[in-house]
Amino acid sequence: MTDRQREEQAKRLLKDPMYIEAFDILGESIFNTWAQTSMSDVESREQCWLSLRLLERLRLHLTSIVDTGEMAEKLKEYHI
Numbered sequence: 001m002t003d004r005q006r007e008e009q010a011k012r013l014l015k016d017p018m019y020i021e022a023f024d025i026l027g028e029s030i031f032n033t034w035a036q037t038s039m040s041d042v043e044s045r046e047q048c049w050l051s052l053r054l055l056e057r058l059r060l061h062l063t064s065i066v067d068t069g070e071m072a073e074k075l076k077e078y079h080i
Contacts, residue, residue, distance in 0.1 A: 007069030010062040027055055 001009075013019050034048035 003069060003072065006065050010065040010069075014059075014062055014066065023055060023059060027052065030055070 030048050030051045034045055034052070037044045037048070
């Protein structure tokens, strides 16, 4: 897959209603699970925190692919 194809695919995913819904619902579910744990349940709370961080890292990775592609296009415009 070319960089341009990766960028386009990442854009489609980030705008896809099912993707957005899945991430929102999953994030809310993890947060609610975390909020309902007792203060003494450190292991469960840490697992929820790690899950939320991973969810955000996935979203940031796709955003990074889009941003990198857009920056590459702008650089091409300046060098032509």
